Amino acid sequence: MIDHPAAPDDTELDQLDLYFRDHAADDTLLLDGVHGLLTALAVGPEPALPDEWLAEVLHQPFADEAEGGHILDLLARLNDSIPLELASEDYEPILGEVEQPSDDLTISAAGWLEGFSRGIDLRAPIWESRLAEDQELMEMMGPLMALALDDGIFVSDAEFERLTPQDYEACLNQIPDAVAALAHYWRVRPPSERERKARGGASVSDFHQQPRRRGGRWVH
Numbered sequence: 001m002i003d004h005p006a007a008p009d010d011t012e013l014d015q016l017d018l019y020f021r022d023h024a025a026d027d028t029l030l031l032d033g034v035h036g037l038l039t040a041l042a043v044g045p046e047p048a049l050p051d052e053w054l055a056e057v058l059h060q061p062f063a064d065e066a067e068g069g070h071i072l073d074l075l076a077r078l079n080d081s082i083p084l085e086l087a088s089e090d091y092e093p094i095l096g097e098v099e100q101p102s103d104d105l106t107i108s109a110a111g112w113l114e115g116f117s118r119g120i121d122l123r124a125p126i127w128e129s130r131l132a133e134d135q136e137l138m139e140m141m142g143p144l145m146a147l148a149l150d151d152g153i154f155v156s157d158a159e160f161e162r163l164t165p166q167d168y169e170a171c172l173n174q175i176p177d178a179v180a181a182l183a184h185y186w187r188v189r190p191p192s193e194r195e196r197k198a199r200g201g202a203s204v205s206d207f208h209q210q211p212r213r214r215g216g217r218w219v220h
Contacts, residue, residue, distance in 0.1 A: 007081035008074050013094070016074050023060050033115030035078065035094035040119025042082040043183035045126040045191040048119075050076070056118055086183050093175050109172055110151035113144065117153060129195045140181045143174035 008016065017031040024030065029037060034057050041048045057075065062068030085091040096111040120127050131137055138145075148154040150163045150171075163171065 006077045006084060008077050012074050012077075016071070016078070019071055025059065028059055029057060029115050029118070030096070030111055032094050032096040032111035033118075034075070035082075036112035036115025036117075037119040038079045038115075039082055039091075039093065039112075039179060040116045041122065042079075042086065043179055043186065044119065044123050045130070045186045046123055046196070048122055050079075052122060053079075053119075056122070086180060089180070091176050091179055093179070095172070107172065108151065109147045109175070110153060112175075113148045113151060113153045116144065117148070126191045126195045130191070137182075137185060140178060140185060143171040143178050147171045147175075 013031065016034075020028070020030045020034065037053060037056060041053060054075070058071075062071065082091065093109070093112050096108045097105050098108045098110070100106055145154070146163060147168070149156060149160050150168060
């Protein structure tokens with residue numbers, strides 16, 4: 001992978017990971033979720049100012065000014081690194097590593113997808129309006145939706161078979177291409193004024209969000 005000047009290195013990602021874990025509550029995002037949220041905003045129909053997404057990420061006052069400045073700097077650099085990685089075609093999601101009943105660790109997209117869904121929520125009227133009208137957009141999201149159903153981020157009234165471990169891994173490997181396709185889609189087909197002014201509309205297919213979930217240990 002290319003080293004982008006803006007991107008936090010592994011040590012700095014560990015610092016962010018530790019901060020989110022030390023301040024975690026049931027409905028807060030961990031590092032994988034934050035990366036998913038920032039990704040959705042980077043590739044989506046309209047950018048979001050830090051004042052919008054920081055409220056989804058930070059929920060407690062900083063212990064001191066130095067800590068606050070450091071965490072905010074790392075978040076800004078993480079946010080800035082995503083468009084650069086997409087432009088150079090080396091984007092990779094930050095995923096979680098979760099413990100199974102067998103004590104084995106497996107890679108999970110649940111936390112990243114939860115964050116991605118919250119990023120969509122911040123521009124929900126535009127996404128929902130376009131998804132209701134353009135089947136191609138829904139097809140682009142196919143791997144993400146399959147993972148979200150399998151991980152319980154979304155539920156559906158229809159019955160779906162669980163992904164096999166091989167299919168789950170295949171969908172994980174498709175995340176970068178799906179993200180790149182979404183970025184290209186919204187770049188060449190930006191939202192109309194009608195969509196920007198829309199309120200409500202169709203939901204993301206027949207899917208409904210489950211209660212908020214957090215991810216596991218981050219892997220990149």
